[in-house]
Amino acid sequence: MENVNHILKTIDLIRDSFSNSVNVYTKGSCVKFAMILKHIYPEGDIYYDMNHAIFKYGCNYYDINGFA
Numbered sequence: 001m002e003n004v005n006h007i008l009k010t011i012d013l014i015r016d017s018f019s020n021s022v023n024v025y026t027k028g029s030c031v032k033f034a035m036i037l038k039h040i041y042p043e044g045d046i047y048y049d050m051n052h053a054i055f056k057y058g059c060n061y062y063d064i065n066g067f068a
Contacts, residue, residue: 003041007057008066010040015064025064026052033064 014036015021025033030053034046037055044057054061054068061068 003058004060007037007041007060007062010037011062011064011066022064030054030063037062 014033015025031046031048034048034053034055037057038044038046041055041057044055047054047056047061052063052068054063056062
């Protein structure tokens with residue numbers, strides 16, 4: 001649970017770092033966001049389809065909104 005809370009806090013900090021971040025990271029830059037999380041948490045994996053990229057760490061999936 002500690003890792004989950006740490007990842008969610010990281011996401012909160014990124015989301016709050018500039019206005020409109022949710023729009024940016026859900027409409028075109030979701031892969032970039034997943035790459036940021038991958039850099040911070042290299043044990044995780046990026047998953048994507050033609051519409052959206054998410055980051056998997058352990059049993060959970062994340063995007064700019066927190067849990068995906």
